[in-house]
Amino acid sequence: CVFGDLMIIDRMRFTVIEVNTNRILSTDLVVKEPVFTSNLSAPAKLAFSIDQGQRYNSSYGIEWKNWGQWIIPEIETDQFGKIVLGALLVSDNKLDPESGDLQIDAIGFLGYPKGIPWLENYNPIAVDPAEVIQKILAHVQSFPNANLGIDVQPSSTGTQMLPGYGFDGSILSFDFFAIFIRAVDFIDCGDYLFSLARDLPLDLFEEVSWNPARTEVTKTIRIAYPLGGLQQDNLAFRLGENVINAERAEEMDIEPVSDVIIRSWLPGKVYSSQLSNADLTRARRVVMEEDASINSTERSEAWAQRKLTRRNIPKYFSKITIDPNHPNAPFGSWGIGDSIYVEAQDFPWTGDIAEWHRITSITIKEDEPFIELG
Numbered sequence: 001c002v003f004g005d006l007m008i009i010d011r012m013r014f015t016v017i018e019v020n021t022n023r024i025l026s027t028d029l030v031v032k033e034p035v036f037t038s039n040l041s042a043p044a045k046l047a048f049s050i051d052q053g054q055r056y057n058s059s060y061g062i063e064w065k066n067w068g069q070w071i072i073p074e075i076e077t078d079q080f081g082k083i084v085l086g087a088l089l090v091s092d093n094k095l096d097p098e099s100g101d102l103q104i105d106a107i108g109f110l111g112y113p114k115g116i117p118w119l120e121n122y123n124p125i126a127v128d129p130a131e132v133i134q135k136i137l138a139h140v141q142s143f144p145n146a147n148l149g150i151d152v153q154p155s156s157t158g159t160q161m162l163p164g165y166g167f168d169g170s171i172l173s174f175d176f177f178a179i180f181i182r183a184v185d186f187i188d189c190g191d192y193l194f195s196l197a198r199d200l201p202l203d204l205f206e207e208v209s210w211n212p213a214r215t216e217v218t219k220t221i222r223i224a225y226p227l228g229g230l231q232q233d234n235l236a237f238r239l240g241e242n243v244i245n246a247e248r249a250e251e252m253d254i255e256p257v258s259d260v261i262i263r264s265w266l267p268g269k270v271y272s273s274q275l276s277n278a279d280l281t282r283a284r285r286v287v288m289e290e291d292a293s294i295n296s297t298e299r300s301e302a303w304a305q306r307k308l309t310r311r312n313i314p315k316y317f318s319k320i321t322i323d324p325n326h327p328n329a330p331f332g333s334w335g336i337g338d339s340i341y342v343e344a345q346d347f348p349w350t351g352d353i354a355e356w357h358r359i360t361s362i363t364i365k366e367d368e369p370f371i372e373l374g
Contacts, residue, residue, distance in 0.1 A: 012036070012085075012366050014048075016062060017070040019089070020145055022216060025069065030058040032101070036073055036085055037363040039374075040229075040337050041197035041204040043111030044086040046071060052100040064093040064102065071106045072208070072217055085364075087208040087219050089148075108206045109150050109219050113140045114190025122181035126160045129200050130223050132179065136189050137221065150219045157202065157225035201226035203337055229337025229359070235329040237357075239344035242326030244370055246344055248353070249318040259286040260304045316355050317342055319374045331371070336362055340373075 014029040031048035038044045050059055062069070073085040088106035095102055113136060120139055124131075134152045141147045161179070181187060197204050205222040222228075239246050259276050276284075320342060324331035334340060336359055343354045361374030 012364075013074050013076070015072040015074070017072065017217065019068055019070060019148070024215075025062045026058055028058055029071075030054050031104075033365075033367065034073070035363065035365050037361055038086065038206070038336050039108075040358075040360040041110075042194070042361075044088060044108030044206055046073060046086070046088045046106040047104070049096070049099075049101040049103045052102070055102075059102075064090065064104070066090055066092060070217065071104075084208045084210065084217075086206055087217050109148065110193075110204060110206055110221060111190065112148060112150070113137070113193055114188065116140045116189045117186040118181055118189050118192065119183045119186075120181060121183055122179065124179055126162050127179065128156050128159060129161055129196060129202060129225070130155060130157045132161075132196060133193065133204075133221070133223060136193050140189050148219070149216075150221060152221045152223065154223060157223060159225065161200070203228040205336065224337070227337065229335065229339065231339040231356075232329070232334055232341075235333060235340060237320065237322065237329055237340050237342045239320075239342075239347070242323045242328040243320050243342065243344070244323060245321040246317045246342070246347070247319050248347065248350060249316050257285045257287045257308070258282060259284060260308045261286060261288045262301075262304045263288065263290045314355055315350055315353055316357060317344075317353065319361075319372055321370050321372050323369070324371045325369075334359065336360070 012034055014026070014031060014034075015024065016026040016029050017024055029050070031050055031054075034046065034048035036044070036046050067089055069090045071088045071090065073088070074082045075085065076082055086108055088108050089112060090104060091107045091111070092105040093102060118136070118139060120135075122135065130152070134155065137150055137152050141150065181192075193204075196202070203224040205224065205228060207218075207220040207222050209218050210216070211218065237243050322329065329340070338359050339356050340359060341354070342357045343352075345352050347353050359373050361372075363372040363374070
């Protein structure tokens with residue numbers, strides 16, 4: 001299989017490692033129909049099935065358990081040798097009652113904190129966002145059988161999160177408040193981690209590599225501030241050329257509204273703000289949000305204005321399927337987090353679409369020649 005100048009000379013290979021012991025259980029697990037997806041600021045995902053005949057071959061001796069094994073997918077290339085795609089924890093394993101095959105789902109290590117409560121009191125006045133992420137990962141790995149060797153880099157973004165101010169300390173921000181974590185609230189570590197990536201100007205990447213002896217896998221959460229990836233000014237993604245198929249984002253994804261109402265419930269006071277969108281060709285639709293930490297009318301108005309602005313975006317594509325061998329944008333010239341210009345002329349029921357998009361996911365199916373970009 002040839003992807004641009006990068007030739008994949010072998011099938012996707014999988015190493016299985018036992019959690020906590022780092023004992024290698026299989027160096028070449030034989031699977032069927034593997035699908036691997038890398039994601040921006042979210043855990044990678046992997047799904048495949050194992051033929052029942054492999055129970056006594058490449059899968060011999062493995063007692064499959066949820067959260068019990070690491071799976072390391074790799075591809076062999078002529079230019080770069082073996083490329084490690086990720087390190088994923090088995091999140092589900094179930095037997096197909098008809099075929100007898102074992103179906104395996106796995107999730108990247110960014111998904112490990114999900115479902116684990118934050119059992120600490122933490123209320124810094126001013127803090128670097130990287131410190132918060134490091135503290136979350138340090139906490140979830142501080143318990144017995146929980147240290148998975150996940151590192152967070154870099155240790156600092158060079159900025160500070162200040163109550164009521166922008167992330168660089170210079171711009172007043174009406175929708176930011178100090179971090180206030182209480183152990184008694186059982187806040188989900190994964191939810192908090194992903195909310196930071198969503199609300200702050202930073203990206204999270206999963207980076208994986210073998211040590212020189214191939215006895216241990218290094219797992220790093222890489223922080224990019226204010227964002228990672230490149231703006232690909234020299235690549236083209238055109239429907240009818242290298243874009244095979246494009247799926248337009250539905251309006252439910254954009255959630256268009258004409259009014260945003262923000263309410264706050266402080267003891268003895270109620271602050272409210274209502275903003276309207278001047279789109280006279282659309283009937284009025286309202287979204288209401290509440291936040292107990294809003295303490296002024298000005299702050300509620302600023303938040304409502306920002307919420308409304310986020311809903312006024314142009315028509316765009318939620319995902320595209322591309323030919324990775326096309327010279328417009330060959331495989332290896334773009335990556336997760338990159339900004340790409342996607343064009344489509346006379347798209348059905350829409351007309352022309354030509355907008356900058358950001359690659360938030362890459363899906364590779366071993367048996368298919370095309371790649372899907374989210």
